[in-house]
Amino acid sequence: MLHAMSRNTGKLGAAQAGLFADDYLEEPYWWSAAPLSAADGNTVPGSLDGKADVVIVGGGITGLVAALHLARSGCDVAVLDAQRIGEGAARRNAGFVGRTLKRSVEWLAERSGREHAMKVYRELDAALHGVQAFVERERIECHYQTCGRFIAANSKAHFRALIAELEQTRQAVGFDYSVVEKHDVHKEIASDCYHGGAVIPDLGSIHPGLYHASLVRKALDAGVRLYPLTNVVGVDHGASGKTIRTSKGDIAALHVVVATNGYTSRNLKWLARRVIPFRGFVIATELLPPETIDKVIPRRRTYLDTRMNIDFIRPAPDSSRILFGGMTGTASSTATPLAGALRDRLVKILPDLKGVRLSRAWTGHCAGTFDFMPHIGTKDGVHFALGYNFAGIPLGTHFGEKIAARILQRGDTSSVFDVEKFPTAPFFNGSPWFVPLAMRYFDWHDDRIAKG
Structure with a gap:
């Protein structure tokens, strides 16, 4: 569990005195507006109530969206989380809302057929726009906006590859974009680091802390029971349902959902062997003149x-x-040791921020998969949604709705991401020891592209 660092930056060492603002904390920036509190269900029950219609493991976006829909349909829902409610990735991520996928339309078309590739991107698009529709329908005040995204090319070769991929996607599924030549980059970002780029106009951003905090309040209002600091040890299967064994006792349920992504316990062995947890790191500057x-x-x-x-x-x-944010996958359990390097990277990109101090730095677990694809499905009657690969807000919302629809057996329950094969690797047990090596390989690969 991350702890808040002292507000007295002198305790962090003289060499860092110019790095941290007086209000510096090692905790997510989002917690300023959405702190973890008893209002989020963060009371500590002595033991679990004996049964529920649905038990959801993981109190993030996926789990709470599913819980909200199920409870409003009359289900008795219990949500278990190993941490405090809101302590995981739901209130640690960067708040980007897009159609993020590491596999392009053409890559998917070559391996799985063009129809499958188009279905993947159409569902990603539905997830993107589904967040906005959900926020508007639920009247959630979380600073959602369609701000557009600028993708900056790190080299001439990256620029050519970026535009080629965006054009292939536009021709396949109609997603719009505009090219930004190198001489126009400063219209988007005051940096000389890039060789052009592209703007995707319909992508968005959100305050993830306020989004998740609103989900918590709505779930509680709907009657969902929240159990923080409750570790799931295993799931037993019986003729009349399932028994979820936890650190706070057992609870019986007709249906079980696992929505733990980068926080998946090794006690859930089959799932833990299929998601690769890794750390992301983010900093927030001090207050700046607008x-x-x-x-x-x-x-x-x-x-x-x-x-x-x-x-x-x-x-x-x-x-x-x-x-x-940057330095993803670095082997550090806290963000403060990386804060200086992260600020240096920021200033290299934006030299006008030279000397800026930091008010926050934090880390949290993301999760990838061995095929770079998100997955939703069932295993031994347990529903799961895992492996978001940087698309946690749109896909978390989308998959939460899908899982609820499947349990309720109503509405559209289909998903192109519901496939039989959820790959793992030999001898992988959930320990991501190789992630720093993989990131160095990606750096080497990108350097090769840049020289091409």
Whole structure:
């Protein structure tokens, strides 16, 4: 569990005195507006109530969206989480809302057929726009906006590959984009690091803390029972249902859902062997003059680059700060030791921020898969949705609705991501020891592309 660092930056060492603002904390920026509290169901019950219609393991976006739909349909729903409710990725991610996938339309078409590739991207598009529809329908105040995204090319070769991929996608499924030549990059971002890029106009951003906090309140209002600090040890199967064994006792249920993504316990062995947890790292600057933000990111979009191991930037939606993420997969359990390196990367991209201090730095678990694809399905009668590969907000919302529909046996329950094969690797037991090596390989691969 991450702890808040002292507000007295002198305790962090003289060499870092110019790095941290007076209010520095090692905790997600989003917790300022959406702190973890008893209002989020973060009370500690002595033991579980004996049974429920549906037990959901994981109190993130997927679990709470599913729980909300199920409870409103009359189900008795219990949500179990090994951490405090809201302590995981749901209130740690960067708040990007897009059609993120590491596999292109053409890559999928070559291996699985063009019809399958188009279905994948159409469902990604449905998940993207489904978040906006859900936020509007539920009247959730979470700073959702369609700000567009600028994808910055790290080299001439990356630029050519980016535009080729976007054009192939446009021809296949109609997603719009506009080309930004190198001489026009400063209209999007005040940086000389890039060789052009592209704007995808219909992608969005959100305040993930406020989004998740609203889901918690709505779930509680619907009668969902929340059990924080409750570790699931295993699931036993019987003729009349399932028994979920936990650190707080057993609970019986007709249906079980696992929606733990990068926090999947090795006690759930089959699933743990199929998701690859890795750490993401994000920093938030001190308060900046609004004109500084207008200068360095004049369109106030979300920003990322074309490398596999991306750097990403966005303005905070509720204060005059800039958020930056990178160094994904680095072997560090806390963010403070990486804060200086992260700021250096930010300043290299945006030199106008030289000398900026940091108010927050944090880390949390993401999850990839061996085929770079998200997965939804059932295993031994247990529903799961895992492996979001940086698309946790749209797919988490989308898969939560799908799983609820499947349990209720109503509405559209189909998904192109529901496939029989959920690959793993020999001897992989859930320990991501190889992730730093994989990230170095991706860096080497991107360097090769840049020289091509």
